[in-house]
Amino acid sequence: MTPPLSLVHRLLVEDCAADPSLVPPESELAGFSLDPLLAERLATALDRHCPLVLPEETKSAVRTAATAGQAAELVQGFPYVQLLDLLIERCGIPTQDLSPEADFTQLDIDSLHLVELMVMAEERLDMQLPDHGADLRRNITLREAAALFRAESDEGYAESDAYAKPAAG
Structure with missing residues (x-):
């Protein structure tokens, strides 16, 4: 399966208040480090745009993801x-x-x-x-x-x- 990096990139820039100049392009996003606050914001944005889709354990895992790539891999099967x-x-x-x-x-x-x-x-x-x-x-x-x-x-x-x-x- 393909990790949804386009979605994660767009959410980081548009919904998570991440500085667009600091977020790498999608092709380099997988290794982008997420601090706890940014990971929490990403989980919240995913929940807002994917209501009733992600189970609580997946949202919790996104909140603790170390990289954008890890977060994308957690939600790729939906x-x-x-x-x-x-x-x-x-x-x-x-x-x-x-x-x-x-x-x-x-x-x-x-x-x-x-x-x-x-x-x-x-x-x-x-x-x-x-x-x-x-x-x-x-x-x-x-x-x-x-x-x-x-x-x-x-x-x-x-x-x-x-x-x-x-x-x-």
């Missing part, structure tokens, strides 16, 4: 987090526009770009969309899109559970 990262990285969507109830139409993502994003998400999460993505539509919310990604072991969970459950793999 489909919703990966979707946010792709929307930031590939589409330049501002974090304030990303919420679980935002749909792809509101984010100005056309159908072709949506299919490309989902293929990238499948690759990142090492899983396939059920029914070849037949439920994928522009009016689907980010929460619903994340719930489409289910490992075989996740079958039987309610959609709200799938939204919060990390991908197997």
Whole structure:
């Protein structure tokens, strides 16, 4: 899986009051040291942008992460987090526009770009969309899109559970 460094970078700069001149570019972010206050702010920002997604133990682990790379690795298995990262990285969507109830139409993502994003998400999460993505539509919310990604072991969970459950793999 790919650590969501684009999301972590954007949150550090936009939400955590980190000096942009001190935060390295995404390509060098993995080794960026987090002091306890910055790690706490990052956990709070992740919780704000990913409500109901991260379990308490993951948020606690982010609060004690020594580097931005460690923090990103802790949240990389969550489909919703990966979707946010792709929307930031590939589409330049501002974090304030990303919420679980935002749909792809509101984010100005056309159908072709949506299919490309989902293929990238499948690759990142090492899983396939059920029914070849037949439920994928522009009016689907980010929460619903994340719930489409289910490992075989996740079958039987309610959609709200799938939204919060990390991908197997």
